Amino acid sequence: MEIKSAKFTVSNQDYTKCPPPNLPEFAFIGRSNVGKSSLINCLCKQKKLAKTSSQPGKTQLINHFNINDIWYLVDLPGYGYARVSKKSRSAFGKMITDYIFNRTNLMVVFVLIDSRIPPQKIDIEFINELGENQIPFALIFTKADKLTNNEVAKNTAAFKKALKQHWEELPPSFITSSETGLGRDEVLNYISEAIPLFK
Ligand code: GTP
Ligand code: MG
16 A cells, blocks of 8 residues: 555544544554654655654644545554553553544554563553453564664564463564664555455
8 A cells, every 4th residue: 555645634632532433543552752653654654744752752642644535544642651540441541541442443553662672561561451452453663773683583572472471372563664664565555454344
């Protein structure tokens, strides 16, 4: 799939105010600063579509982008940064969990993992929560340009091994770099294969 048009639609704090759920939707989530907004810009080949920053916590809202008038791409705030409300039903912030658990047109949640670091408890916990709630998801290892291929292989294997302690089956996974475009076509192909499954 090529992205011919990518248009910012709306930003929200609340999933009930998101656009009508009449198009298939794909969301990008992960710890603050993992590279969600950069990856979205890379996928769309636009430098400033989603706001990026070297400071964590840049994305604070649920941001919808209309792609080719056939699907929504969603940039979510990072977890592990926003202050967590005591009332929230998980450690990941009510805005994020309400969105993920209630958005009826959500096809896949892409969970971004920093390929440079050992498995992080917060990422494993987030993935376990998705799995336990039967939310379809895939993994995207980011910033691969900052490592050698061997280091990427070692770190992604360590992450998968950590998941294997909890799950028999592993989710689909992609290795990406927003700097070089590595993995871009693979992620877009995966999305285009999922779109026809939208009911
Ligand atoms: P929040 O919105 O704060 O949750 O962060 P985010 O996950 O959207 O991260 P963002 O895309 O803003 O990127 C954070 C920093 O990492 C920025 O300085 C980016 O330039 C850098 N970065 C993101 N992706 C890559 C990548 O693939 N390679 C390299 N070298 N740097 C990257
Ligand atoms: Mg962001």
